[in-house]
Amino acid sequence: MKTATVLDVVTVGEAMALFMAKQAGALSQVHDFSRATAGAELNVAVGLSRLGLRVGYVSRVGADSFGEHLLDFMDAQGIDRSHVRIDLEHPTGFMLKSRELDGCDPRIEYFRSNSAASHLCAADNPTAYCATSRHLHLTGISAALASGVNELVTEMAIQARLEKRSVSFDPNLRPCLWASQKEMVACMNRLAACSDLVLPGLAEGQLLTGEKTAQGIADFYLAQGASQVVIKLGADGAYVASQDGCATVPGVTVSKIVDTVGAGDGFAVGVISALLEGMSLHEAAQRGNAIGARVLQFPGDCDGLPDRAQMTEFMEREKNSLDQASVPP
Secondary structure, eight states: OOOOSSEEEEEEOOOEEEEEEEEESOGGGOOOEEEEEEOHHHHHHHHHHHTTOOEEEEEEEESSHHHHHHHHHHHHTTOEEEEEEEESSSOOOEEEEEEOSSSOOOOEEEEOTTOSGGGOOGGGOOHHHHHTEEEEEEEHHHHHHOHHHHHHHHHHHHHHHHTTOEEEEEOOOOGGGSSOHHHHHHHHHHHHTTOSEEOOBHHHHHHHHOOOSHHHHHHHHHHHTOSEEEEEOGGGOEEEEETTEEEEEOOOOOSOOSOOTTHHHHHHHHHHHHHHTTOOHHHHHHHHHHHHHHHTTSSSTTTTOOOHHHHHHHHHHHHHHHHHHHSOO
16 A cells, blocks of 8 residues: 555545446346446546556445455555545445447446445544645545535535645536435535536536536636636537636547446546646646546446556557548548
C-alpha cells in the first residue's frame, strides 16, 4: 500500500465487487462470470494513480472476501487506502453486468442495500488527511447512498473550498437511489455549487438545470459558482466553458464499443489529471475524450484506464489519424 503524506487527489465512495457475464444474454441465463472491481470513484482513483498522481480513497468495505479482494486491488493500483475502514457488521456491495455485443449499455443489477459503504457518515471525514491533498473528487452516487454519506460528502466539499483546495463533481445520476427526482435535483445542484469543476453529461445537465443546450447548462453552473464546466456529449466530444469562454472539443472515433461502463469515469480522469498538471480546459477535455474512448474498447470498468505511456501512445495515434484524414488526396 502506498503511504502518502502529501496527496494530489482524495475521493470518497463505494467500492464494489463486479461480476461480468462472459456471454451475451439475459443475466438470469448466464452461468459464467468473471470477477473485477467497480465503483465510479474507485475507477477515477485507479485512473489517476496509473497516470502517476498520488491518490487517497475514503470508504468502507465489509469483513468478507469481496472486501479483501478490493483492498488487495487498491494496494496493487498504488492507491492510499489508510482511510478505508473494514466494517464488521455490514457486507461489501456487489453487482452483475451483462455482456452486450452491439455497443449498447449493459444491463446491471446492484446488490448494495445496507452495504458497508452506505454506512459512511460525517465521523468518517479524515479532515487532516484531506488537508494534505490538492483536489477532492466527488460523484452524485455517494450522496445517493444514504443520508449519512450525503452529509459526509457535503462536509468534505465545503471543507475543501474553505481550505482553497479544488473540487470536481460528476453528478453520475442514479435516480433509482433517490426518494424523488426533486430531492435528487436539489442535492446534486447543492453539491455542484460547492465545486470548482462540474462534469455532467448532456442529458444529466438538462434534467438538473432545466436548460436544453450545453451552453445553457454551463451558464447555469457558472452562475452557481463553478469556475469550469465540462459537459460530456458522447460521440460528439465535450463542451467546455469558463469565464474565459467556451468551445466544443471533438470526440474520438471508436470503431468498436466493447463496454460503455466506466467511460465517463475515464473522461473525468483525463480532465482532472490534465488540469492538475496546469493544462488548459480545452486540452483537458481532449485528454478526457481520449481516455473515455479507450475505456470503451475494454470489458472491465478499469481495464482501459491507461498508464502514462499508454495514454501518450493512444493520443498520438489518434492525432496522426486525424492528420492523415485531413490531407487531401
